[in-house]
Amino acid sequence: MATNGGNGTRAVGPRCVALVGPFQSGKTTLLEAILARTGAIARQGTIEAGNTVGDSSKEARHHRMSVELTVATTNFMGDNYIFLDCPGSVEFVHDMRAVLPAIDAAVIVCEMDEKKIPQLQLILRELEDWKIPRILFVNKIDKADAAVRDVLNLLQPASRTKLILRQIPTFSGDIISGFVDLALERAFVYKEYAPSQVVPLEGDAADLEKTARFSMLETLADHDDELMEQLLEDIQPPRDKVFDDLTRELRDGLVCPVLMGTASRANGVLRLLKALRHESPGVADTAKRLGVKQGGDAVACVLKTLHTTHGGKMSIVRVLAGQAGDGTTFLSGDDEAGRVAGVFKVLGQSNEKRGPATVGETVAFAKLEKAKTGDTLSAGKQPHPPLAKVAPYPPVLAIAITAKERKDDVRLGQALTKLAEEDPSITIVHNAETHEVVLWGQGEMHLRVATERLSDRYGVAIERRTPSVGYRETIRKSITQRGRHKKQSGGHGQYGDVMLEIKPLPRGAGFTFQERITGGVVPRNYIPSVEEGVIDALKHGPLGFPVVDLSVALIDGSYHTVDSSDMAFRTAGRIGITEGLPQCQPVLLEPIHLVEIVCPNEATAKINALMSSRRGQILGFDTREGWDGWDMVRAKMPEAEIGDLIVEIRSATAGAGTFTFKFDHMAELTGRTADQIVAARRAAE
Numbered sequence: 001m002a003t004n005g006g007n008g009t010r011a012v013g014p015r016c017v018a019l020v021g022p023f024q025s026g027k028t029t030l031l032e033a034i035l036a037r038t039g040a041i042a043r044q045g046t047i048e049a050g051n052t053v054g055d056s057s058k059e060a061r062h063h064r065m066s067v068e069l070t071v072a073t074t075n076f077m078g079d080n081y082i083f084l085d086c087p088g089s090v091e092f093v094h095d096m097r098a099v100l101p102a103i104d105a106a107v108i109v110c111e112m113d114e115k116k117i118p119q120l121q122l123i124l125r126e127l128e129d130w131k132i133p134r135i136l137f138v139n140k141i142d143k144a145d146a147a148v149r150d151v152l153n154l155l156q157p158a159s160r161t162k163l164i165l166r167q168i169p170t171f172s173g174d175i176i177s178g179f180v181d182l183a184l185e186r187a188f189v190y191k192e193y194a195p196s197q198v199v200p201l202e203g204d205a206a207d208l209e210k211t212a213r214f215s216m217l218e219t220l221a222d223h224d225d226e227l228m229e230q231l232l233e234d235i236q237p238p239r240d241k242v243f244d245d246l247t248r249e250l251r252d253g254l255v256c257p258v259l260m261g262t263a264s265r266a267n268g269v270l271r272l273l274k275a276l277r278h279e280s281p282g283v284a285d286t287a288k289r290l291g292v293k294q295g296g297d298a299v300a301c302v303l304k305t306l307h308t309t310h311g312g313k314m315s316i317v318r319v320l321a322g323q324a325g326d327g328t329t330f331l332s333g334d335d336e337a338g339r340v341a342g343v344f345k346v347l348g349q350s351n352e353k354r355g356p357a358t359v360g361e362t363v364a365f366a367k368l369e370k371a372k373t374g375d376t377l378s379a380g381k382q383p384h385p386p387l388a389k390v391a392p393y394p395p396v397l398a399i400a401i402t403a404k405e406r407k408d409d410v411r412l413g414q415a416l417t418k419l420a421e422e423d424p425s426i427t428i429v430h431n432a433e434t435h436e437v438v439l440w441g442q443g444e445m446h447l448r449v450a451t452e453r454l455s456d457r458y459g460v461a462i463e464r465r466t467p468s469v470g471y472r473e474t475i476r477k478s479i480t481q482r483g484r485h486k487k488q489s490g491g492h493g494q495y496g497d498v499m500l501e502i503k504p505l506p507r508g509a510g511f512t513f514q515e516r517i518t519g520g521v522v523p524r525n526y527i528p529s530v531e532e533g534v535i536d537a538l539k540h541g542p543l544g545f546p547v548v549d550l551s552v553a554l555i556d557g558s559y560h561t562v563d564s565s566d567m568a569f570r571t572a573g574r575i576g577i578t579e580g581l582p583q584c585q586p587v588l589l590e591p592i593h594l595v596e597i598v599c600p601n602e603a604t605a606k607i608n609a610l611m612s613s614r615r616g617q618i619l620g621f622d623t624r625e626g627w628d629g630w631d632m633v634r635a636k637m638p639e640a641e642i643g644d645l646i647v648e649i650r651s652a653t654a655g656a657g658t659f660t661f662k663f664d665h666m667a668e669l670t671g672r673t674a675d676q677i678v679a680a681r682r683a684a685e
């Protein structure tokens with residue numbers, strides 16, 4: 001039935017469709033309904049029973065939310081489909097963002113919930129930016145009321161493209177019992193876990209249908225002059241023309257159709273599948289959008305990287321040209337990505353071995369040891385230019401971790417490498433100064449899941465702490481201080497004697513060392529050792545922190561022909577500093593960062609208050625460029641206060657706000673706060 005596709009044809013070949021949308025809108029439940037409806041699974045599971053194909057990892061089940069991508073293969077009316085169930089939480093958004101470039105279409109699952117509009121807007125923007133054809137599925141219609149008639153007014157502000165209502169609900173009493181499809185002009189009543197039943201379109205519903213259909217056609221006519229004329233002349237356009245327009249305008253990203261249903265009862269699911277079947281584009285359009293030529297060697301895009309307990313490393317890839325299977329060697333850029341050792345069909349946690357993958361298919365390739373998420377793989381002699389690598393958002397929250405048992409240190413290192421490979425939105429930083437391993441991520445839950453994976457999947461129990469703040473100390477007063485090291489204990493003695501001039505330097509100047517020795521009172525060859533001793537001592541000042549912004553000059557001293565040595569002068573230098581600094585009025589320095597917060601503008605006042613309450617100095621706020629209804633607040637803020645800032649920003653903005661920060665300067669800190677920090681440091685030592 002090759003009708004009503006763009007230019008008259010339905011897309012062919014396997015499709016790759018992502019299920020995206022705000023947190024908890026019902027994506028995983030919708031996937032379940034789709035899989036049951038298409039026969040991939042026998043029975044529709046539920047989140048509550050913990051038996052869904054999506055969210056089947058231990059962490060997802062435990063938290064009752066999606067914490068990673070789920071891939072599911074099915075077949076609908078003879079076509080292969082891969083559905084990518086993406087997490088809705090902003091903390092796990094990278095798994096969604098990484099798959100977007102290579103998909104054919106997205107289904108945005110949303111609710112009639114005003115609070116979730118900013119989140120919806122964020123997701124729609126990403127899809128709009130990538131020019132991904134998209135369909136909105138308004139879920140949880142079983143909980144909706146008459147306000148559903150206003151659904152477009154609620155949702156339109158989140159979308160820069162025009163939304164187009166494809167279905168209107170029909171009521172039985174207060175409850176929505178079915179819908180009218182405005183393109184088909186047919187009425188349906190919902191049946192639980194079964195296809196909706198066609199019923200006569202009559203009475204009120206028929207009148208409402210006429211009006212709603214007219215506005216659907218008007219929107220379509222914005223991009224079709226012929227249709228516009230027909231509407232002006234009151235001519236009913238033929239049904240095929242309406243479908244052709246819907247298809248073309250969806251594929252070109254000119255409109256975003258809105259369907260509705262109840263995923264938990266599989267209502268509205270068949271209509272959604274049919275819209276995907278007839279109207280959404282296929283791999284030919286996607287390859288064209290990405291600039292991948294057909295007819296040559298295989299080209300594929302890595303959507304996700306997994307380390308499985310039994311199969312080793314798996315790369316979820318979409319093949320965008322050619323064919324690849326066991327033994328195919330891939331290049332990624334100029335490097336070899338590896339050789340495929342096993343092709344698998346994926347359904348949630350289960351993998352089934354299969355033959356080579358051809359254009360359009362999404363499969364798991366085993367053992368591509370060097371492939372990374374986002375890589376463009378080429379099976380030819382030449383690398384393929386990178387298609388679209390999505391950089392993760394900069395991390396916003398950190399924890400310091402250590403293996404509970406020393407013997408696990410090496411395994412922890414290996415596990416962290418795998419963890420970061422699976423999830424590039426995690427960053428691991430080794431802080432040489434504090435000897436901390438710091439795990440940076442996208443939020444509390446993200447980091448919690450990361451540590452659960454370390455213990456459950458990789459068997460490394462860890463302890464977590466708040467990471468250290470990068471405090472420093474400096475001095476306010478200059479002095480001259482002697483450092484003398486003399487030891488006479490039989491045989492060779494030790495002798496070193498230096499006079500040091502210690503002076504504060506301006507903020508940011510760091511450390512300088514000079515020598516102003518006259519008459520060789522300290523022989524040349526010992527001077528570097530004096531400097532080493534000084535540097536040693538500056539690592540740990542009288543307040544317990546590294547000392548910065550000072551100059552030390554060696555101005556005098558004495559030596560002994562037999563007993564002096566590099567070692568002795570090093571010790572003398574160290575003693576001079578250790579004894580001198582406490583007399584220089586040491587003062588604590590804390591790092592101050594420049595923070596930029598973006599938020600929907602109704603939250604701006606709250607954000608300002610939040611910044612002030614955390615010792616932030618607000619520099620100003622402005623509308624966010626290119627973002628209607630959003631602001632950007634800029635402030636300077638101590639690092640110590642940034643710690644869990646994201647948690648409060650999210651709670652003030654229904655999860656939509658976020659921030660970036662970068663180091664600005666070190667500032668003196670005195671008084672109670674400083675005393676507490678110094679006392680805590682002493683206690684820790």
Ligand SMILES: Nc1nc2c(ncn2[C@@H]2O[C@H](COP(=O)(O)OP(=O)(O)OP(=O)(O)O)[C@@H](O)[C@H]2O)c(=O)[nH]1
Nearest residue numbers: 023024025026027028029065066088140262263264
């Ligand atoms: N009433 C009603 N509840 C639903 C429907 N679909 C899902 N739910 C419930 O909504 C909650 C979230 O469902 P999920 O399928 O996990 O939602 P999700 O979008 O996958 O969530 P995240 O992936 O964590 O963002 C669960 O308690 C579901 O049972 C629906 O159509 N109607």
Ligand SMILES: [Mg+2]
Nearest residue numbers: 027028065066
């Ligand atoms: Mg989910």
